[in-house]
Amino acid sequence: MSEEILINVTPPETRVALIENGSVQELMIERSRRRGLVGNIYKGLASRVLPGMQAAFIDIGLERAAFLHASDIISSNGDNPGQSIDEQLREGQGIIVQVVKDPLGTKGARLTTNLSIPSRYLVYMPSLKSAGVSQRILNEEERQRLRDLLNRPEGERIAQNGGFIARTAAEGATEEALSSDIEYLSRLWQSVQERIASAQPPSLIHEDLPLALRALRDLIGPQVEKVRIDSRSTWSRLNAFAEQFMPEMAEKIEYYPGERPIFDLYGVEDEIQKALERKVELKSGGHLVIDQTEAMTTIDVNTGAFVGHRNLEETIFKTNLEAAQSICRQLRLRNLGGIIIIDFIDMEDEEHKRQVLRALEKCLSHDHARTHVSEVSSLGLVQMTRKRTRESLGHVLCVPCSCCGGKGSMKSVQTTCYEIFRELLRESRQFEMEQLLVLASQEVIDCLLDEESDHLAELEQFIGKPIKLQAEPLYSQEQFDIVPV
Incomplete structure (x- = not known):
C-alpha cells in the first residue's frame, strides 16, 4: 500500500489529507481560532463535585467546564482504587488533567488525570510502572526486543516515577532512535513539572503540537512515499522537526510550489463535498x-x-x-x-x-x-x-440549518396554513380587534390566496372580521405571525 500525505496551509486553517493508493482516506482540519484540545495538559480547578454522577466539572479556562469521571482519576501510586469521587476530589481543589476528547456539541471536554505525552516512537506516562508495547505490533520477537530496549538498563531508560509505551511506529526502530525519544520526553516532562509547580489554576501547562507537525509525528511511516506541503514556512518547520526526530523521513518531505491548489490536484476538494x-x-x-x-x-x-x-x-x-x-x-x-x-x-x-x-x-x-x-x-x-x-x-x-434547525425537514406549506387558521380562530376569541393581519413567507401567502382561499373565506365569515395577508421575504416556510389591528 502506497501512501501520500498532503498538507494545505492558509492563515486561518490547516488541512491534512491521507491518500492511500490514490484515494483520500482521512481528512483532518484545524482552524487557528478553534484549535483542537486533545493532548493539552491543564492545571484545573474543581468547580462542582457530583457524587450522584461520580464525576466532577473542572474549570480549565474554557467557555464550558470540562468533565472528569471518577474512573479517570489515577492516584499518586498509578492505580485507580475505585474510590468515590468525593473521596478523591473536593470543590475548589486544584488538579492536573489532560484532555482526551474535544468539546462535542453541547458537551464540554472530557478529561483524565492519567497523563501521557507522545513522541515519534514512544509515549511517556508518569503513572506507568513498567514498559509497554502497542498491541498493533504483532510480532512477538519484535515486542520482546522493544521491551528489552525500554528496560535495559532500567535506571537510564525508565524516567523517574513513570514509564514508556512503544508506539506502532517503533516497530523496527533502532536503539539510537528510541534513546533519542526517551531523552526528548524526559526533558519535556521535566519542563512540564516545572510549569505545574509555578502555575495558578486554571491555566494551560502543555499544548500538543499544531496539526501539521502532529500529522508528521503520527501518520508518517515506511509506507508513506511523500509528504507535500504548499506553504514554504510550514515546510521549513516540518523539515527542522524531521531532522531532529525522524531524519530517515526528511527526504520524503517536499514543498509544492504549483499554481494549482494541491487539494484540487488530488481531487480532495471534491471528496470533502461528497463527505458532507x-x-x-x-x-x-x-x-x-x-x-x-x-x-x-x-x-x-x-x-x-x-x-x-x-x-x-x-x-x-x-x-x-x-x-x-x-x-x-x-x-x-x-x-x-x-x-x-x-x-x-x-x-x-x-x-x-x-x-x-x-x-x-x-x-x-x-x-x-x-x-x-x-x-x-x-x-x-x-x-x-x-x-x-x-x-x-x-x-x-457545518452548522445546523437556520430554517429547519438541523432536523433535516420542514413543515409543509399546507401544515403552516392550517396552523395559521387555528391561530386566527384563537386570537379572534381572545382579543377585541377590527381586523387581523397575517405575516408569513411568500409560499404560504400564495397558498392561502390560491389552494386554501375557500377555507380562508369561510374562516373570515365565521369570525366576522376581515383578514389581511402580507408576505415577509425573510420568513421561513414555518414562520408566521398574527397581528391584531
Whole structure:
C-alpha cells in the first residue's frame, strides 16, 4: 500500500489529507481560532463535585467546564482504587488533567488525570510502572526486543516515577532512535513539572503540537512515499522537526510550489463535498445512507440500481461486501465516532454473513482510531464503536440549518396554513380587534390566496372580521405571525 500525505496551509486553517493508493482516506482540519484540545495538559480547578454522577466539572479556562469521571482519576501510586469521587476530589481543589476528547456539541471536554505525552516512537506516562508495547505490533520477537530496549538498563531508560509505551511506529526502530525519544520526553516532562509547580489554576501547562507537525509525528511511516506541503514556512518547520526526530523521513518531505491548489490536484476538494452528503454511491449501483445523530451514527445499505447477474442472494452478498469497504473509508473520511449501527441488506447464507463481517474487520484494521465490532444482532444489525476524540468532519465544517434547525425537514406549506387558521380562530376569541393581519413567507401567502382561499373565506365569515395577508421575504416556510389591528 502506497501512501501520500498532503498538507494545505492558509492563515486561518490547516488541512491534512491521507491518500492511500490514490484515494483520500482521512481528512483532518484545524482552524487557528478553534484549535483542537486533545493532548493539552491543564492545571484545573474543581468547580462542582457530583457524587450522584461520580464525576466532577473542572474549570480549565474554557467557555464550558470540562468533565472528569471518577474512573479517570489515577492516584499518586498509578492505580485507580475505585474510590468515590468525593473521596478523591473536593470543590475548589486544584488538579492536573489532560484532555482526551474535544468539546462535542453541547458537551464540554472530557478529561483524565492519567497523563501521557507522545513522541515519534514512544509515549511517556508518569503513572506507568513498567514498559509497554502497542498491541498493533504483532510480532512477538519484535515486542520482546522493544521491551528489552525500554528496560535495559532500567535506571537510564525508565524516567523517574513513570514509564514508556512503544508506539506502532517503533516497530523496527533502532536503539539510537528510541534513546533519542526517551531523552526528548524526559526533558519535556521535566519542563512540564516545572510549569505545574509555578502555575495558578486554571491555566494551560502543555499544548500538543499544531496539526501539521502532529500529522508528521503520527501518520508518517515506511509506507508513506511523500509528504507535500504548499506553504514554504510550514515546510521549513516540518523539515527542522524531521531532522531532529525522524531524519530517515526528511527526504520524503517536499514543498509544492504549483499554481494549482494541491487539494484540487488530488481531487480532495471534491471528496470533502461528497463527505458532507447523506448519500454515498457505490460503484455497483448500490448506495449508503449515513445519518449522524447525537447518540449514534446509523448507516443503511441499499442495492439501489444494482440488479446483479445470478440471483438475489448473490446480488445482496456482493453489495454488502462493497458496502463494507466503503463504510470503513467513510468512517475515516468523515471522522465518525461513538456508537455506529450498520444495517446491511439481510442475508440468508451464514457464510455470507461471516465473510461480510470479516471484510469489515479487515478494512477497519487500517484505521488509526481504535474500533470494536460486535457480532450481527438478532435484527441483522452490526453494532460497532469507533474511538471519538475530535469532532466529525460535518461538525467542523457545518452548522445546523437556520430554517429547519438541523432536523433535516420542514413543515409543509399546507401544515403552516392550517396552523395559521387555528391561530386566527384563537386570537379572534381572545382579543377585541377590527381586523387581523397575517405575516408569513411568500409560499404560504400564495397558498392561502390560491389552494386554501375557500377555507380562508369561510374562516373570515365565521369570525366576522376581515383578514389581511402580507408576505415577509425573510420568513421561513414555518414562520408566521398574527397581528391584531
